[in-house]
Amino acid sequence: MYETIRSRLNSGQALLLDGALGTELVRRGVRWRKHGLLTDSDAVEALHRDYLIAGAVILRTDTFQLNPRIYLNVFRNRSHMAHIGAPGLAELTFTLLRKSVEVAKRARAKANNHAAIAGVLSPLEHCYRPDLVPPPEQARCEHEEIARVFAEEKVDFLLLESMNTISEAKEALAAGRSFGLPVWVSFVLGPEGELLSREPLNRGVVEMEQGGADAVLVNCAPPEDIGKAILRMRKFTKLPFGGFAHIGRFSPPSWKFEFFPQFIETESWSPERYAAEALRWRDAGATIIGGCCGTRPEHTAALRAVLGTDGRSKA
Amino acid sequence: MSYQPIREKLQRKEVVILDGAIGTEILRRNVTWADHQLANKPDFVRGIHEDYIRAGAEVISTNSFQLCRRALYNHFRDDAHRHHIGARDLDERAGKLLAASVHLAREARERVAPKHAVAVAAAITTLEWCFRPDLAPSPDEAQKEYREIFQIVKDAGADMVLLETVNSIPEARVGAEIAKYVGLPCWVAFVCDERGLLFTGEKLAAAVQALEPLGIEAILLNCAPPEDISTGMAELAPHAHVPIGAYAHIGRFDPPEWMFTDEYPPAKYRDFAARWKQMGARILGGCCGTTPDHIAAVGALR
Numbered sequence: 001m002y003e004t005i006r007s008r009l010n011s012g013q014a015l016l017l018d019g020a021l022g023t024e025l026v027r028r029g030v031r032w033r034k035h036g037l038l039t040d041s042d043a044v045e046a047l048h049r050d051y052l053i054a055g056a057v058i059l060r061t062d063t064f065q066l067n068p069r070i071y072l073n074v075f076r077n078r079s080h081m082a083h084i085g086a087p088g089l090a091e092l093t094f095t096l097l098r099k100s101v102e103v104a105k106r107a108r109a110k111a112n113n114h115a116a117i118a119g120v121l122s123p124l125e126h127c128y129r130p131d132l133v134p135p136p137e138q139a140r141c142e143h144e145e146i147a148r149v150f151a152e153e154k155v156d157f158l159l160l161e162s163m164n165t166i167s168e169a170k171e172a173l174a175a176g177r178s179f180g181l182p183v184w185v186s187f188v189l190g191p192e193g194e195l196l197s198r199e200p201l202n203r204g205v206v207e208m209e210q211g212g213a214d215a216v217l218v219n220c221a222p223p224e225d226i227g228k229a230i231l232r233m234r235k236f237t238k239l240p241f242g243g244f245a246h247i248g249r250f251s252p253p254s255w256k257f258e259f260f261p262q263f264i265e266t267e268s269w270s271p272e273r274y275a276a277e278a279l280r281w282r283d284a285g286a287t288i289i290g291g292c293c294g295t296r297p298e299h300t301a302a303l304r305a306v307l308g309t310d311g312r313s314k315a
Numbered sequence: 316m317s318y319q320p321i322r323e324k325l326q327r328k329e330v331v332i333l334d335g336a337i338g339t340e341i342l343r344r345n346v347t348w349a350d351h352q353l354a355n356k357p358d359f360v361r362g363i364h365e366d367y368i369r370a371g372a373e374v375i376s377t378n379s380f381q382l383c384r385r386a387l388y389n390h391f392r393d394d395a396h397r398h399h400i401g402a403r404d405l406d407e408r409a410g411k412l413l414a415a416s417v418h419l420a421r422e423a424r425e426r427v428a429p430k431h432a433v434a435v436a437a438a439i440t441t442l443e444w445c446f447r448p449d450l451a452p453s454p455d456e457a458q459k460e461y462r463e464i465f466q467i468v469k470d471a472g473a474d475m476v477l478l479e480t481v482n483s484i485p486e487a488r489v490g491a492e493i494a495k496y497v498g499l500p501c502w503v504a505f506v507c508d509e510r511g512l513l514f515t516g517e518k519l520a521a522a523v524q525a526l527e528p529l530g531i532e533a534i535l536l537n538c539a540p541p542e543d544i545s546t547g548m549a550e551l552a553p554h555a556h557v558p559i560g561a562y563a564h565i566g567r568f569d570p571p572e573w574m575f576t577d578e579y580p581p582a583k584y585r586d587f588a589a590r591w592k593q594m595g596a597r598i599l600g601g602c603c604g605t606t607p608d609h610i611a612a613v614g615a616l617r
Contacts, residue, residue, distance in 0.1 A: 031347045033572050074570045076446045076482075076514050083509065084540060086569035128391050191399035196392055222400065251402035252390035253349035254412055255338075255381045258571075259390070260349060264402055 001116045001156040002182050005058070009215070009240040014282055014307050017244055017290025018051035019300045021062045022261025027296075032260060034092070035062050037099045044100075048107035050297040052115055055304030056290070059108065060159060061100040063120045065127060065259040067146060068093045073125075073258070094149055101153040118159040118184070119150030121172055127162040127188055127220065127259055130197035139168045143175035151179035162188040162220045164196040166204050173211045184288070186217035186244070189225050201229055205236040215240040219292045223247065223269065223277045227284075234285040242288025243281055247274060247295055263294035271302030279306045318475045318500040320432035321374060322532065325558040325597055330617045333477075333562055333600025334367035335610045337378045337438075339573040343606065348572075351378055353415045360416075363607075364423030368433055370607040371614035372600070375423065376438040376477050377416035383464055384409045385442050385452070410467050413437070417471035436477035436502070437468035439490070445480035445506065445538065448515045454489050461493040469499050479504040480538045482514040484525050491529040502598070504535035504562070507547035519550040527557055535560040537602045541579060541587040545594075552595040560598025561591045565605060573603055581612035588613045 008015060024047055026032050030040045037044060044062050051059060071089050075081040081089055088095075097119075104117045124142050125132035133139065150158060158176040160183065163169035169185050176183040185208040190196040195204050205216045216239050218229045223245040233241045248266030269277075278289050289307065291299045324331050340363050341348045352360055360378050367375055387405050391397035397405060404411075420435045442460050443450035452460070465476060476499045478490040487503050494501035503526055505513055512518060523534060534555055536547040541563040551559055565579040579587070588599045599616060601609045 032349060033347075071570055074444060074446065074568070076448075076508075080446065080508070084564070084568050086567040086574040089569070126390065128396065129389075130392065190392060191395045196396070246400070249402045250390070250400050251405075252387055254351050254409065255348065255386060260571075262349070 001114065004114070005116050005156070006182070006214070009287055012287065014287045014289060015058060016056050016300065016304055016307060017058045017242070017288055018056035018060055019291030019295035019297060020261070020293045021047060021060065022064060023263045023293045024296050026261055034096060035066055035100070037062060037096050037103065041099065041103050045103050045107045047297075048104050049111055051300055052107065052111045052113045054297040054300035056115060056300050058116050058118055058290070059104050060118045060120045061104055061155065063097055063100045064161060065122050066093060066096055067124050067142060069124050069142070070258045097146060097149045098153055101150065101155055116156040118157055119147070119153075119155035120159050120161050121146055121176065122161045123164050123168060127164060128196065130164040133165045133168045136167055136171050140171040140175055143172040144178065147176045147179050147181070151181055155181070157182040157184065157214070160185045162186065164188050166195070166197070166199050166207050169204065170207060170211055173208060173213055177212050182214040183212070184215040184217060185213045186219045189218055189221035189229055193225060193228055201232060202236045205233060205241075209237050209239050213239065215242065215288055217241060217288055218243045220246050223274060227277060227280055230281045230286045231284050240287050242286040244290035244292045245274075246293035250293070261293060266294040269294070271298040274299050275302035275306040278303055282307060318434050318532070321434050322500070325533065328597060330592065331560070331598045332371050332373050332610065332614050332617065333560065333598055334364075334372035334375045335601030335605035335607060336564075336603045337363055337376065338380055339566075339603045340606060342572050343575060351382060351412060351416070353378060353412045353419065357415070357419055361419045361423045361426070364420050365427050366607040367610055368423060368427040368429050370611040371431070372433065372610055373431055374434045374436050374477070374600070375420050376436045377420045377468070377473070379413055379416040379438050381440050381445065382409055382412055382416065383442060383460065385460060410463070413464060413467045414471040417468050417473045421472055434474040435472070436475045437473035438477050438479055439464055439468070440478070440480045441482055441486055445482060446514065448482040451483060451486050454485060457486055457489040458493060461490050462497065465493050465497040465499060469497050473499065475500040475502065475532070477502050477504065480506045482506055484513065484515070484517050484522050487522065488525055488529065491526050491531050495530050500532045502533040502535055502560075503531055504537040506538040507536055507543060507550075508539070509543045509546060511543070511546040511550035519547060520554040523551065523554040531557060533558040533560055533598055535562065535598055537562045538564050540564065541584065545587065545590060548591050548594045548596060558597050560596050560600070561588070562600035562602045562605070563587065564603035566603065568603070575604060581608045584609050585612040585615060589616055592616055
């Protein structure tokens with residue numbers, strides 16, 4: 001499946017990535033636990049389907065910020081988790097990872113669609129906390145565990161999303177490539193317009209290209225910020241590049257440490273306004289365009305309308 | 316209402332009944348606890364307090380576990396990042412919700428109008444995750460943050476503070492000092508492990524030694540399985556001069572929620588509480604997983 005993606009990218013066509021999963025599931029009333037994959041897998045599948053109908057040619061797995069640490073971090077240590085935690089927590093992540101691919105594939109099969117499925121990896125600690133990034137060897141090993149599952153489940157490629165430091169992105173990229181999968185790397189931007197770690201965007205892009213990434217993106221920042229970064233990216237790389245912005249404002253819950261997908265005030269970015277903004281990214285050379293937190297299938301449909309069914313800008 | 320009637324009961328060595336879980340009780344009633352539900356479902360939260368009062372609780376604790384500025388700020392890189400992409404009310408949200416949690420508990424008391432005295436305890440825990448002493452802020456930071464929190468709950472009308480699931484002596488000490496400074500009676504509840512030690516490895520005997528001179532009203536154990544609480548009680552009881560108490564969790568922590576099991580039905584839980592009473596505990600209640608039925612059962616030990 002990735003060959004189709006590669007050839008479309010090589011020919012300069014734009015590819016439509018799907019929109020947000022977590023925030024949209026929460027907006028649709030899914031109680032956010034285990035990424036909805038155990039209790040609400042039908043809702044997850046329905047959302048994948050809605051993105052396919054809206055025109056996405058890439059589906060991302062519902063695995064953002066899903067790794068063994070998110071469970072381990074709320075216990076004193078492993079033995080405390082075994083002592084007072086629910087049975088099976090140590091292996092739960094891997095069950096959920098497999099389930100996420102199964103659900104995405106089921107949505108694709110039912111829609112009789114040929115979208116590619118991207119296995120999503122993300123920072124091992126909170127995506128907005130570059131200060132918590134684990135040491136490189138540790139990060140490499142933990143990303144490998146996740147990438148291995150995606151390789152076994154035969155995703156079409158890997159998407160490293162919201163990476164907040166070059167160091168962890170490099171390790172995750174190498175981990176993904178060790179299984180022979182194409183890897184896209186997407187960085188989360190800080191308020192200064194550079195990486196959230198304050199490392200320069202150009203260095204991030206260049207290092208990912210050197211590390212063998214197949215595409216470089218920016219995500220999880222407001223549309224204007226994504227636009228500014230995209231204008232600069234063309235100068236740094238010959239790789240396909242792109243972005244997916246969040247809309248509205250992050251409203252974390254009042255008690256939980258790990259990422260919880262809740263964005264408010266998303267109505268300030270109607271699908272049409274978002275698509276108009278994204279058209280500028282396309283005009284700046286971006287060929288991979290989608291939506292991050294707060295976006296919905298309606299945004300994907302609006303993107304498709306301005307980018308055209310073949311991904312070419314109609315403008 | 317004030318803390319005085321509770322203090323007097325404890326001075327007479329009588330049993331005082333604390334309420335049971337609120338966060339997990341919200342989950343058990345099929346509602347998510349992601350935002351504490353203080354702003355979204357106030358009637359529902361107040362209703363749980365009312366159920367505990369009806370079950371016999373003499374101290375009810377606010378629905379404010381882990382509710383603090385830091386918990387919200389931790390989701391962002393720094394102030395600049397939070398202001399750039401975060402919800403606009405985040406700088407004030409924790410304070411408003413804390414005050415709301417106290418108001419709801421007070422309203423519950425007014426509505427049920429129990430014959431017995433009921434004190435409202437502001438439930439405050441460690442500033443970082445309760446099971447992770449390694450993440451604790453410096454004493455200077457903790458002092459500043461506890462001072463703000465305690466002042467908010469005092470202004471909102473809390474009768475006392477229940478500093479619960481505390482994992483280290485240093486953080487407990489800061490909390491106890493600030494409670495005194497702000498002028499709120501304070502109970503300190505420690506989480507203990509299966510050896511009856513704090514999560515830092517510190518001993519309960521040392522905790523007693525550190526806290527009693529600071530004027531705390533009671534020392535308790537919480538948020539561990541009943542057997543571990545019994546082990547901890549054996550470590551705590553011989554050293555304490557202030558009243559002591561216990562409230563265990565039952566079931567399993569299944570982040571981000573709770574797994575309910577039938578391992579400790581109310582009667583069996585009451586038997587554990589009876590053992591703690593025998594060991595010297597006078598404050599008895601329930602932590603995660605317990606329900607108003609458990610509190611009603613424990614009430615028989617009065």
